[in-house]
Amino acid sequence: MFDFPIFEMPTIGLRMLMAINAIIHTFVSHGGAVGGSVVLALAAWWTNKRGDMAGYETVYRLLMVFFIITTSVGALTGIGMWIHANIISPNAIGGLIRVFFWKWFIEWIVFNFEVIILLFWFMTWKPKALTPQGRSSSVKLGVFYAASSWVTMLIITAILGFMLTPNFDGQPWIDPEVYPGNVNYNNALFNPTWIPGLMMRTFSSIAFAGALAILWTWILTTFSKNEEIQETKERMIKFFATIMMVTVPVAAAFGYYYLLQIPEAARAMIPTAMMTRAFADKMDLMHTIISGIGGTVVLTTIIAYFSPKRMPYIAATLMVSAFLLFWGYEERTREFIRKPFLIYNYMYSNGIRVTDVPYLNKVGILKHAIFVDEDKKVVKEDKSNLIEVGHTVAQIECRVCHTVNGINGLKALTAGWSEAAIRNRINNLPGGGTPYMAPFVGTEAEKDALAAYIASLNKRGEIK
Amino acid sequence: MNWKLPFDIPLVVPTMGLPGWFFDTLGVIVFVVHIAFIYTLIGASTASVLYNIFGVFKKSKTNDLLAYKMTNPTTISENMGALWGVAPLLVISVLYTGFFYTAILKVSPHILHIIYGNIFAFLLSYAYKFSWHALHNHKGFHIAIGLVAVLTFYTLPPVFMSMSNLYLQPELFASVQNIWDIMLTPLTFFRLINFFLTAFAFTGIVMIYLGVKWVKAGGEEAEVGRLAIDQGKKWFMWAAPVNIAVLPLVFFAFTPRISEAYIHTPFVFLPFLASAVLLILFFFLLKRFSHVEMNASDATKAMVLMVVAVALMATARHGIRVVSFEEPLQLQAEATEKYMTNVITEYKAHKEEMKNAPKVVLDPAVSLADSKGCLACHSVDTKLVGPSYKEVAAKGEAADVLIASVKKGSTGKWGETPMPPQTLTDEEAKTLIEWVLKQK
Structure with a gap:
């Protein structure tokens, strides 16, 4: 991290910048592409099989909504994940691309199938809807689209699993004492949380897509001027609810299985991850929220299944909102429990490799900080640049998680602390209180500078 | 250049x-x-x-x-x-x-x-x-x-x-x-x-x-x-x-470097x-x-x-x-090799040092204080965010009062910065407070 130019995101911080893109992407890619493709292909097959042409038309209208959102917001936030990762942790994404280059390349080839089939499916739907042969070939396109969407998820979950559990039961993916690092690609790929994570995601995506389809069916059929389309509301909602009745419990079961595969140290972080640190102790509240989200999904699914005609708009919205909350929490938790690492046991959250720590502790984190001005690297004898040096250390080691004044701001976190208290705190960052923090890396002089800088934040503007 | x-x-x-x-x-x-x-x-x-x-x-x-x-x-x-x-x-x-x-x-x-x-x-x-x-x-x-x-x-x-x-x-x-x-x-x-x-x-x-x-x-x-x-x-x-x-x-x-070449x-x-x-x-x-x-x-x-x-x-x-x-790829490769050689040498030395270091046996109360995050704000002999344990012991409050302060949080006794309530069992709180009171 120290060897790249420094970019700070004021107020919202880098983590939030990434989270905005990541959460939008998860919503769209899981609900729109992976789950949506399965749900829409099933619906097209079902309506066509029953000769229900009005239902078939409703599926087309749903596909249009899914097509627009997936190909614009979904695809571009997917590329956005890379660009955001570049900005926030170039060393981490650079490492991941070295390890997973060919898998990503294969994923890209599958993406081609996915996008081209989707374009074909959507753009040829209308002319093909006229004949039975056309419709059956259209349904086939839907099935291929669903299959290729799923394969892209298959590969990306391997990479996410790798970041959490890179080692395959004692078989390391890399020898830290060799340069250039020779990667064991098989151990990296076949990591213990890959398949459980994939299964959990697959089924909850289909369930989520079911919820989205119910909401959109409600909107499209209610506001349609065509009576036949209006009448499809009941049977289409019932159909999507049936999909959910199956996938919701399966997703929950795989979710539990996934949980069991997570390393113990990471699992212990879940309460903090779910809320913020202040809520870490309020397990009751956490359980209430989880049951609230789960209960809403189950309850609205049951309503949709047994009373599709009277399914109120508010229930459909609640259903989708519950899923949005679920994905938001799932993503936050999965990202958080990996702390203090970005790639478990290999690289800390701030992009510093574990192997580099002893050397950097000896020579200082700023010695090789190439893009930092020379006069901000070493504390001068008269200590005139102490705070500037401390600021640089903070930019390099703290900025990924902390802003100065905004979210998780250093200023508010240390209000009322003396410089000695701050320095003591820096000494045991990953200690009992905050096991998710990466340790301080650098020399004692740099530690002094960092403490002086953080202490200076609350002194500014004080009337002397 | x-x-x-x-x-x-x-x-x-x-x-x-x-x-x-x-x-x-x-x-x-x-x-x-x-x-x-x-x-x-x-x-x-x-x-x-x-x-x-x-x-x-x-x-x-x-x-x-x-x-x-x-x-x-x-x-x-x-x-x-x-x-x-x-x-x-x-x-x-x-x-x-x-x-x-x-x-x-x-x-x-x-x-x-x-x-x-x-x-x-x-x-x-x-x-x-x-x-x-x-x-x-x-x-x-x-x-x-x-x-x-x-x-x-x-x-x-x-x-x-x-x-x-x-x-x-x-x-x-x-x-x-x-x-x-x-x-x-x-x-x-x-x-x-x-x-x-x-x-x-x-x-x-x-x-x-x-x-x-x-x-x-x-x-x-x-x-x-x-x-x-x-x-x-x-x-x-x-x-x-x-x-x-x-x-x-x-x-x-x-x-010019690029265009001329x-x-x-x-x-x-x-x-x-x-x-x-x-x-x-x-x-x-x-x-x-x-x-x-x-x-x-x-x-x-x-x-x-x-x-x-x-x-x-x-x-x-x-x-x-x-x-x-x-040219820059060449320079980058040389710099990286030099850096990584230093890193790996130092990493091996550190690992060796850790292996030979005598194992420190900590007082169970100290390990508990560390794992509960107490040491983020307190130390034995210096005032940090909170008072030092010596100061606490010297003030001579009863163990029950201190246990309550730890579990429910407290403010005003040592200045305005509040101590947030901590999650621990009665047993753990007792162990910690007994140890703190010994630090006179």
Whole structure:
């Protein structure tokens, strides 16, 4: 991290910048592409099989909504994940691309199938809807689209699993004492949380897509001027609810299985991850929220299944909102429990490799900080640049998680602390209180500078 | 030269034993496909709005239909363009990791415009396409939507090209501080002119190609096809001449180190060759200028020539990479090797030290205090955020009072900073407080 130019995101911080893109992407890619493709292909097959042409038309209208959102917001936030990762942790994404280059390349080839089939499916739907042969070939396109969407998820979950559990039961993916690092690609790929994570995601995506389809069916059929389309509301909602009745419990079961595969140290972080640190102790509240989200999904699914005609708009919205909350929490938790690492046991959250720590502790984190001005690297004898040096250390080691004044701001976190208290705190960052923090890396002089800088934040503007 | 380069990623490049030229060729091919779609996107979205406006003013249904038909290549090329942008990104990030990421960081956060600005333009272009019939009687509003979409698409190349120009010239990492430092340079200016003119010329050929197909289909489409062929020729012939002149200039607008070295490589002929191909295509179309219809084989020939010109430009651009990166890659490899040797030596020494270090047996109360996070704010003998344990012991409060303070939190006893309530069992609290009271 120290060897790249420094970019700070004021107020919202880098983590939030990434989270905005990541959460939008998860919503769209899981609900729109992976789950949506399965749900829409099933619906097209079902309506066509029953000769229900009005239902078939409703599926087309749903596909249009899914097509627009997936190909614009979904695809571009997917590329956005890379660009955001570049900005926030170039060393981490650079490492991941070295390890997973060919898998990503294969994923890209599958993406081609996915996008081209989707374009074909959507753009040829209308002319093909006229004949039975056309419709059956259209349904086939839907099935291929669903299959290729799923394969892209298959590969990306391997990479996410790798970041959490890179080692395959004692078989390391890399020898830290060799340069250039020779990667064991098989151990990296076949990591213990890959398949459980994939299964959990697959089924909850289909369930989520079911919820989205119910909401959109409600909107499209209610506001349609065509009576036949209006009448499809009941049977289409019932159909999507049936999909959910199956996938919701399966997703929950795989979710539990996934949980069991997570390393113990990471699992212990879940309460903090779910809320913020202040809520870490309020397990009751956490359980209430989880049951609230789960209960809403189950309850609205049951309503949709047994009373599709009277399914109120508010229930459909609640259903989708519950899923949005679920994905938001799932993503936050999965990202958080990996702390203090970005790639478990290999690289800390701030992009510093574990192997580099002893050397950097000896020579200082700023010695090789190439893009930092020379006069901000070493504390001068008269200590005139102490705070500037401390600021640089903070930019390099703290900025990924902390802003100065905004979210998780250093200023508010240390209000009322003396410089000695701050320095003591820096000494045991990953200690009992905050096991998710990466340790301080650098020399004692740099530690002094960092403490002086953080202490200076609350002194500014004080009337002397 | 004041080089500022990050270290390389200390992991092997996963080439699978394939030679360097394989990745170079792969990079150029995927880039050509990507840029061909992007050219079409820029041109087709422009054409769609332009002929929509013509349709209104000339009261021409044919113009309106051409405009509507151009939304299809727009949709296809925006999807395929984004998709094929991923492959060059992947190849470049694995081969030139440090340079590429440094450039992106230097032009941040503006570079995020290629994500969020693009989403905005995408959604508007879909709105424009899918509201065509619904807004048929509200042309002004409809055209406004299309125009905003097109103008937003136009803002993307300057941003992306700034990043790419910076990454191609690593010697500028030391001096360029933000996106404007690189955007407002002659190089970006020349490359943007070249980009937009090529986009319009390319779209002209695409229109001819589609026009021939539509003429073949007959009926109402044939009329649109003839218009597309006629307009396509004009698009190309307006855009090509200036481009023929600007194209070779682009390659002399890089930094002196790069441009001077470039002259001594065979790559220097490629931009001139690309200009020559465009010139041939110009005369090819000029000869057929008065033909209302063109045959399919002529349209294919024109398309092949255009793609050849684009491929030559892309290879010429790859030449810049070859020339520019040789020295910095070498410097980077040397610096990284030196750094990693130090790192690994120190890491091994540290591991050895840890192995031989005597195991410290801590008082169970101390381990408990550490695991509960007490030591973040307290120490035994110095006041930190909270009082030292010696001070607490000296004050002589009863154990029950202190246990309650730990479990429920407390404020006021030692100043205004509150102590938050802690989660621990009665047993644990008792152990800790007994230990604290011993610290007199």
